[in-house]
Amino acid sequence: MKNIAPFVLSVILPLVVITIMLRDATRDNTILENLREEYSIPHIPSVDHSKHAELQRDFTNPHEITETCLSCHTERGKEVLGNAHWNWEREAYIEGRGVTYLGKKNLINNFCTGILSNEATCNRCHIGYGWSDHTFDHSNPLNIDCLICHDNSGMYDKARGGAGYPVPGLDFQSIVQQVGLPRKDNCGYCHFYGGGGNNVKHGDLENALLTASWDVDVHMSAEGAGLECSDCHTTRNHQMMGRYYGVSSDNSMRATCEDCHTNLPHVQKTLNEHAVTVACQTCHIPVYAKVNPTKMHWDWSTATDRRDGEPYEVLDTLGNLLYTSIKGDFHWRQNAIPGYVWFNGTADHHLISDIIGENDSVIYINTLFGEAGDPGSRIYPVKIHTGRQPYDTEYKTIIQAKLWDKDPGMGALWVDLEWEEALAAGMEYVGMPFSGQYDFIDSKMFLMINHMVSPSDQALQCEDCHTRTGGRLADIQGVYIPGQSTHSAIDFFGITMLILALSGVFFHAFLRFFASRKTNK
Amino acid sequence: MQRVYLYSRYERFWHWTQAFLILFLALTGFEIHGSYRLFGYESAVSLHNNAAWILIVLIIFTIFWHFTTGEWRQYMPTMENLRAQMEYYVTGIFRNAPHPTKKTTLSKLNPMQRLVYLGLKILFIPVMVISGIIYMFYRYQFDGAIQSLGFEDLGLVAAIHTLGAYILLAFVVVHVYLITTGHTLTSNLRAMITGWELLEEEEEEEERSI
Structure with missing residues (x-):
């Protein structure tokens, strides 16, 4: 037993030490802590819009508000005219189709099936004013609805069936003085619903x-x-x-x-x-x-x-x-x-x-x-x-069915409840037979x-x-x-081999047992 | 009969540590394979990987031991007596016939053992170690990214590793049984625990291995 110490020192200790060194050592991760710190700093706006002279007036027409915004933010209108929130389509290459121009503007889905022929109600969620049909002018920056994204007052609201125009009776003067970066409720106004x-x-x-x-x-x-x-x-x-x-x-x-x-x-x-x-x-x-x-x-x-x-x-x-x-x-x-x-x-x-x-x-x-x-x-x-x-x-x-219209008798499913007319009206609008x-x-x-x-x-x-x-x-x-x-062949082979080994061993032991009893007699 | 010191302290340490590790690797490994639930998947993987590292270090130590002591010669295959050894297990053992191979300090293994253990050393254990290491490192974190060994699917590596595990388990079953075929049922087991075994007189006095 006096030899146990050198054995432990020369064999077991190095074995343990080397194994610990090879193990997957854990480390501290500060990425999450750094992110928490970075995003805990609140955003402080550089501008207080309530102090702008241009905004010390009431507005009767939402297009005037856009015009006033663009009078300072002169280049922002062009930016918006190029984005997908405005165009509801993007240029994209699709395998098997080539270059396509697709988006909410022209795609179908399996919820309300699509906006075509229903723009006046669906496009309440467009960042513009007046997209009620094909004739909407996507090139006019005065059609942009700045407020739906930048209203921080919580008071702004768009009208149902209004093709993106706001509800009547809003206090625009108060609203425009409280604009800022989009918040969750701005994005959620459309994206939650x-x-x-x-x-x-x-x-x-x-x-x-x-x-x-x-x-x-x-x-x-x-x-x-x-x-x-x-x-x-x-x-x-x-x-x-x-x-x-x-x-x-x-x-x-x-x-x-x-x-x-x-x-x-x-x-x-x-x-x-x-x-x-x-x-x-x-x-x-x-x-x-x-x-x-x-x-x-x-x-x-x-x-x-x-x-x-x-x-x-x-x-x-x-x-x-x-x-x-x-x-x-x-x-x-x-x-x-x-x-x-x-x-x-x-x-x-x-x-x-x-x-x-x-x-x-x-x-x-x-x-x-x-x-x-x-x-x-x-x-x-x-x-x-x-x-x-x-x-x-x-x-x-x-x-594409026509679902909505403000008047009965126009073929809208949700108004007249007639499939054939709704389908015919929708496809006529789309321009397909x-x-x-x-x-x-x-x-x-x-x-x-x-x-x-x-x-x-x-x-x-x-x-x-x-x-x-x-x-x-x-x-x-x-x-x-x-x-x-699993690989079923390997599991089958392996389990069969184990069963054969075990039964072979038991069979051999059984024979030995009887052979030894015979010999002892 | 003569009491002979057959298995040195290191050899016994190696044998029993390796035996425990192989059984433990099988236990955790077949949980990872999905055969049953015991430790929980995450723990099973962690235990399996740590046991694998211990076994790899033990193997490196043992390779060193084999060469420094010359014990590697024990595993040189021989055809001599191979047939007799097989016949012994099939017929002789039931007639209480004598073992065909004499155990000495210089030749501890019978020809069947030599072949099987050599197969383990140069084929099955290396295949398990290498497939296991590939399993662990087919993806690895290095230089701020996840690197790949150049293939994306574990299927083949897992198949080889699983097949090897079944073969090792079958070996363990037969091995555990065959140690009861010594001079008495437990004489081989005792020898591997104490190092000492009762052997027939050796013809010449040989120097003991360390």
Whole structure:
């Protein structure tokens, strides 16, 4: 036993020391602390608009307000005329289509199906005044609505069915003296209510973000970073960073988590290595629609039903609309678990002019490109919104219905409740033929989930994906996920070999036992 | 019969540490494989990786030991008596026949052991270590970015590593059984614990290995 000390010193101690040195040593990560410090400094405006002589008057016409803004901010009008919030279309190259000019202006979806022929009501959410039809002048800077983004008074409001004009009776003098950088409520005025109501469209963008708790959204919550939208969607010369792939197509000008958090945000290296394949959002937004439900399914085919000759509505116990005669059936979901797809930042869209294939049972309103093995692709969370919407059985195209008009008898579905007239009026406006023969077809739309980032202790855990059955990424193809993926041939071979070894050993031992009893006798 | 000091302190330390590590690596490894849930995935990965590092360091120490002591010669394969050794396990053992290979300090291993252990040393263990290291480092953080070893999918590496694990486990099963075939049921086990084993007289006095 006196030799034990040199043995410990010469063998065990070096072994332990070398092993500890080789281990994955943890380090301090100051990225998050630095960000917290940087974004805790409040923005102090350089200008108090209430002191400007030009603004010491009342305005009767909103175009006059724009003119007054541009009298000082002389170049800003040109900037806005070039941005996508104004044009609702972008130039983009799409694989298989070439250069396209697409956007909300001309694309279909499976919520309200599209703005064409409905501009007067849909374009309440345009940053302009008067886009009620094709004749709107996109080249006139006096049509810009500066206030919808820059009003900090909280008093500004646009009229329903007003094509972007404000409601009557606003105190413009007070409003214009309180303009400033856009805040959450400015962006949210439109972006929270897409699809016709709070949280209907996106699922991760809704008015609860104005008062979000830390659990709902660590970035926008006052308990968290207290960020404004434009802190991430940074903007230079009225060009905003950020993409919504319901209308965008190319991999440019995206607002990413890495912009602030870098590509090595975790202390644990293994987690940083995951980010080559898995987008940040996949783990850090485990559920969306955390406060209010979002629409998951919209079936237009049941619209126009009447009870006792009158349109009607059906609500669930929580007050969600399950059916309305003007829109059809809805499904809602709260605390929804996202779907997961490979995505490389580029997308295609089903255009209204695209012909539906003979065997197509589902229309993909948008297609997110990306696949395993493509270095630009990662796994992202998405909301998959399914729909059932009208198409022309003769010409095999999706049909844009006319939904709204201020007057009855103009063919608007929501006014007259007649499908054929609504479809004919919509297609006439679009300038496409309508055969008069129509049916409804299933459709799918993919909406990226980027907001409502949860606190890190609520992020997905290893087992949420690294599990044999029921993992979050169970439907993801093309990548080996330890714990989920198996090679069935190797498992079969291995287990068979183990069973043979064990049974061989037991058989041999059994024979030896009897042989020795025989010998002993 | 003569009491012989067969296994030095280091050899026994190596053997039992390696035995424990291989079983522990199998336990945590098959959890990572998804076969069952025990420690939790994150802990299983961490324990598996740390055990792997200990085993790698132990292997490096042991390679050094093999060469400094000359013990590597024990594993030189020989065809002599190989057939007799196989026949012994199939028939002789049931008739209480004598072991065909004499155990000496210079030749501790029978020809089957020599072949199998050499196979472990130069094929199965290196394959496991290399596939394991690739598994750990197919992506690694360096120079402010995540670098790649040049492939994006773990499938093949995981397949090799899993197959090797099954083969090592099958070896352990047979090995644990065969140590009961010594002079008595436990004489081999005792020898590996104490270092001493009762052997038949050696023909010549040999210098003991360290």
